[in-house]
Amino acid sequence: MNENVEKISIWQLYILIIGFQVGSAVLVGIGNEAKGDAWIAVIIGTIIGVAIIWYYLFILKKLPGKNLFEIILFCFGKWIGKPLIFLYVIYFLYLSARVLRDFDELIVSSIFEFTPIEFISITMILTIVYILHQGVEVLGRTSEVFFPYVLTFIVFIGLFLLLSGEMDFHNLQPVLGDGFKPVMNAIFPGIITFPFGESIAFMCIFSKVITNEKVTSTSIIAVLTSGFLLTYSAIIQIATLGVNLKERTNFPLLNAAREISLLDFIERVDILIVFTIMFGVIVKVSIFFYCGLKGIEALTHKTHRSFTLPLGAIIAFLSIEIASSYREHIIEGLKFVPLYIHLPLQFGIPLFILPFLFWKAKKKQKKESNQ
Template sequence: MEKAKISVIQLFAMMFLFELGSALVVSLASDAKKDAWLAILLGMCGGIVLFFIYYFLFRQYPNLPLTGYARQIFGKYIGWIIGLLYVVYFLYIAARDLRDFGELLLSSTMPKTPLSTLNILMILAICYVLYLGIEVLGRTAEVFIVVLIFFGFTGNLLVYFSGSVDLHNLQPFLENGWKSILTTAFPLTTFFPFGEMIVFTMLLPYLNRSELAKKVGLSALISSGLILSYTTSLDIAVLGVEEVERSTFPLLSTIGKVNLLEFIQRLDALVVFTMLITMFFKISIYFYVAVIGMVDLFKMKNHQQIVLPAGVILIFLSMVIASDFSEHIEEGLNVIQYPLHMPFMVIIPSLMLLVAIIRNRFKNKAN
């Protein structure tokens, strides 16, 4: 592993920006209709349960990343294969997020630009930061979380001042009963975005004050969950539930409604900049953990030698992952939930924790 340490604030900033990611601009939990905000809060509770599993694993092996303690728990060979599967999984999700980013820019501001060009430029910027190391990424997150809060505050003020908010769009509460809320919350919003905290099992060993890992993780999860729930309810209050369901990026449509004195309008750039910031960190973190996973598994000297080759793989993957954006979204919402997210976010970590606890019990008895 890279000889580096990140502070509590840097880890919080990275977790917070990571959790917002693309979830901030897509129509999250739209299957729950007007109660989407509640489905997100319930999904957050599911995400907190998953985070406790990841945190307890970290407490058992505080100096090892996920790929390291997989070998300690399942043995040299099975653990190595599991570690490799996680690396492939992280790369795949990074490619999905890169595709999300490219498609948003295409549909909002650069319709004539080739998707590959946007993806290549993004990956070059990410490769440069990751080549410099995790500390640089942490310091960058510290700066950009302030910028993001400023954008969010400004955008909200303008939406309210423009008089577009109609709270009746959120009524009646529980219009379609609990079934649609629960089926949306578990597993959909539990896995995306809250279950994605699994990536931080690779980064927690870098924290300079490991005793604060739980506080940092929970505060990042809860604050990002509340913001996502609030943003979704704001989208519904401004646009109405039907338009939110139809819209690919409802936040873009919400901010598009701003029109103050026929002067302040066309503020799409605020959302695009927000998406740029959150997606940069989401792709960077997935990409970085895949790279350090490779370094750990293949016993390389450092991560710098494979950053660029892995970046090329990521660009290629993001282009071939789906033929168009609707197929890409369909795949993300319906195809990969159970075959991919369920084993990697729930089953394997739970098994690891179970084996680690049993093993430690026997060790303590032997002593």
């Protein structure tokens, strides 16, 4: 294996975290349970998100250079560790399929209305398979190219809506009009699991960063940047479309962008939102997919590249079969996934790992000192 294509720079890590966290969260919107106070929920969720990614890095620093699966094997041994790794492989592939389905539905409903959804799914997964087969560095470099455009588009969408007179900031009032409970309902388990808890995937990426010196500070800054962009997006959506976003549209930022009409010249800029979301989806699916591949690698001791195409086919198939309709897909994502899938795998097992990690590390150190 060429190790050069398994390394990313600190700047690429920063971009990947932002693309990963903003990705599908911008597509479907987050914090909608808090209605007009969604932006407050996102701000608080971001602060919790910083603590979450710090904790993941804290675990990794106990065994430098190791990824999530190697730490699981170190802590629990092969008899317990391998079933846990297999569980995480299923989890990451499942999330890849869910994010891909989000994008499929967006494209079919907004641009290619008469194109079979299967065609969109296969086309996207083949692109991702090619990127991952070339190496994670290719994903980093690809993100590096597109990130400035994506950032510019997000900023200008809000500016264009403001200049078009489509934004009504009275929609943001009264602040906490229904109290703090709706905000808390939006934060837990929603926002802390999606998108911030999903950063557990980066426990397979951090070891690929060229330098470890600034990984923690860069990751925290990236989460704060993601939180700022998601807060900005939430304010745009509420000010433009009102507070009942869940009842009005499946893709709130896209619908908000369609309201832009400036000087009878700047119109139909929703294609910019589609481009922005496509970037985020490629990053997010690629990272989840890569984590699944690394899990298979840990189980089989074979290079993950040999599994990219068959697992890509499984993800494309699952993205279609995961739900019979987009409504069913969303309900599953809001009701079932956060409580019964995200919480145990994002927080339960990592919290369980830490005492074992301390115990095993101390036992190993004592054994070495006695030799």
